Amino acid sequence: MNRPLITLTAAAVLGLSATAQASEPLKIGISAEPYPPFTYTSSEGEWTGFEVELGMAICEAMERSCEITPTGWSGIIPSLKAGRIDMIMNSMSITEARKRVIDFSDPYYFTPGAFVAADDLTLGGPDDLGGKVLGVQAATTNATYARRALRDSVGDIRLYDQAEQVNRDLLAGRLDVILADKIAMNEFLERDEAEGYEIKATAPRHEAYGEGVGIGLRQDDDALQADLNAAIAEVREDGTCSALSEEYFGTDICT
Template identity: 90%
Template sequence: MNRPLIAATALAALGLSATAQAAEPLKIGISAEPYPPFTYTSSEGEWTGFEVELGMAICEAMARSCEITPTGWSGIIPSLNAGRIDMIMNSMSITEARQRVIDFSDPYYFTPGAFVAADDLALGGPDDLGGKVLGVQAATTNATYARRALRDTVGDIRLYDQAEQVNRDLLAGRLDVILADEIAMTEFLERDEAAGYEIKATAPRHEAYGEGVGIGIRQDDDALQSALNDAIAEVRANGTCTALSEEYFGTDICT
């Protein structure tokens, strides 16, 4: 038996395996429920938006191929830890509670929560929510803030699985106020059906909102975390993040 040939063949196979593994695209987890203008499907059915484009720019800076992998928001962290996706890039705020189960890259943007209601509703801030029905998407920093800071103030807090469900119930008159990401609400208020509604106030800085929005990764995935941090710094320094932010929001939200 030709042992040197077998050894060489085995090494070659290992080399091919390592190359194939390195070539596998990173799976970027986003919520399967559209969250415009951050993530949504185009008229051609392709995922796009600020975070989709920025995510691909970050992957390019890392010299890695990536693919968008829609995942239900409520199960997105379990999907990450189970290895079905490699990172979460879906407006996920870096909070102490989440850092108990996953790690994060450096933040790439920060935006406060906003209270949205009908133009004629008298609402100057959280102190005016007595007797009101407030809607908020569950498993978000806004929901955490509402639970911790508003439960003794608001008449009724209603949680929803999807952001669009909250929007629809506001427009249908089943909610008095909604609390959601300010940038997403700015986009929502541009819709024809949202005429007559406005941002009344923004939520104050609170520990529920964490340090900003970062890319979620599995704990101890140090190599990916380092590569992501370098890539985030690069897309900020070369103007890519700012250009995409101004394209989608008309302002620079990059941290």
């Protein structure tokens, strides 16, 4: 006689647990190293930027609360798989290699890699890299492209943990050219200290760059993936993504 009551009680507890889990804020993992204008800290010390604002708009469309959780870039996928964050929204390109270990939402933007060097350096594209020292951030699609497509044509490829380290070594003359996200480079070139540098060329379409940028997810989070895809479609269709893109970049990069 008591067995049905036990079953019902267990079901009720499980239901309450699921409800509590759904009400907990989703943790959006971003790199702890600022990546303006996508992610950076404001003068008040708060995280902001294109992807931070877009992430919050996506959460609002899902009717879920979210919080930004800075995580070292090199450990961001392990943090996702370990459950310390719920998703990665940090200009992570959807590639075959990454899809073997995590899932992705639909893409929300695509932008090519750009070669940046001093104004007086002759560089029309990858074929002109012979003898040059190229800097690129490790564990990025640009690094994968450099390793696969440029290793036989460039003089030396130097990998860095952080994007800002690459920028600093270019300005210090320790690099001849850098390869990085074109939108981020447009922002970098607006700095006073970057006067005398320019985008020389963009990288050609290559398998290393994948299908565009999406939100990284654990492979079993099918419900969250479906909710995110619906929310991404909503912020694209209602103009939110395009408006934020125009605000931060002066152009529409939303796919």
